[in-house]
Amino acid sequence: MAVAQLNAPLCASPPVPAVGIRHINLPHNERFVVVGNHLAQHDRLSLTAIGLSVHIQSLRTGTRISVKKLAERFPEGEDRISDALNELERYGYLRRTRVRLPSGQLITTTESFSNPPAMRVRAPGQPAPVPQREAPPPSVEPPVPDPVAGPEPVPLRQQTGPRPRPTELLPPPLPAAPPGASRPDPFQTCDACDLAFRAPEPGLCSACAPVAVLVAS
Known part of the structure; x- marks a missing residue:
């Protein structure tokens, strides 16, 4: 039986884990979504709302996310999912709008915002300025004269005394009576x-x- 070597070096003890979570991070090359700490560490959103927002942000554009569709995917049920959607809408991570189609049918359009704080800083409640249109080039055609504009008319003056009668407007004189002709009796x-x-x-x-x-x- 071998004798124990009391002077042999002791094996290194494993490191004592630090208190709290440790992150083992590996880079993602595909199928990932970036989530900000403003959502992941939101101090007022429920855990269901935070997780649901992460799921919605990972979906492709055009995916239907109605309450019934989400209830088929997750076990939380329609009531909890509906409350979570209302939370996300209240804090700006979701916007649902009722739109009427040309056929008269009403549908709900849903928009997901990945960074509402940045949206509030960029647009503090004011609409985006409408781009101004350039002034049209001056017309090459001559302007149409204004029938009202022009020199003032000269007032007519009433002539006193006998007015001259133009001879060219008088009728021709009657022919002279033949000689020897007498007028008939009255x-x-x-x-x-x-x-x-x-x-x-x-x-x-x-x-x-x-x-x-x-x-x-």
């Missing part, structure tokens, strides 16, 4: 029958004159 009213007839003087017409002669004789 109309007279017969004293017996009241018929009109032409005669140089008043009296009886040609029909009543012979009757008057016979009566007189």
Whole structure:
């Protein structure tokens, strides 16, 4: 039986582990998502909400994350998942909007924010400025004259006295009467029958004159 060597060096004792967690970190080359400490160490979000936010951020764009879909994936149930989604929406990690399609159907669009604190610093409640449009180039066409603009009209002055009558607007003179022509006798009213007839003087017409002669004789 061998004699124990009392002067042999003792085996090195394993290192005493430090108090608390130790991280064994290895780099990820694929299938990973970056999560900020503002979410992982949030002092007001529940553990369910933090874990659910990490899961949502790891999904591809277009994946449906309704309460029923998430309840089929996790054992927490619809009530706890619904409460966790409300927490994430309250602290800016999630936004759900109701949108009406052209067909009239209502759908819910969901947006996930990986860094809400940075969003609040970048946009403190003010909308982004609308880019100003460049002024159109000046028109090469001549401007249309304003019918109202122009020299003031000269007021008309009323002329006193007889107004001249332009001779070119007067009608041509009547032709002269032929020589030897006499004017017809004027109309007279017969004293017996009241018929009109032409005669140089008043009296009886040609029909009543012979009757008057016979009566007189």
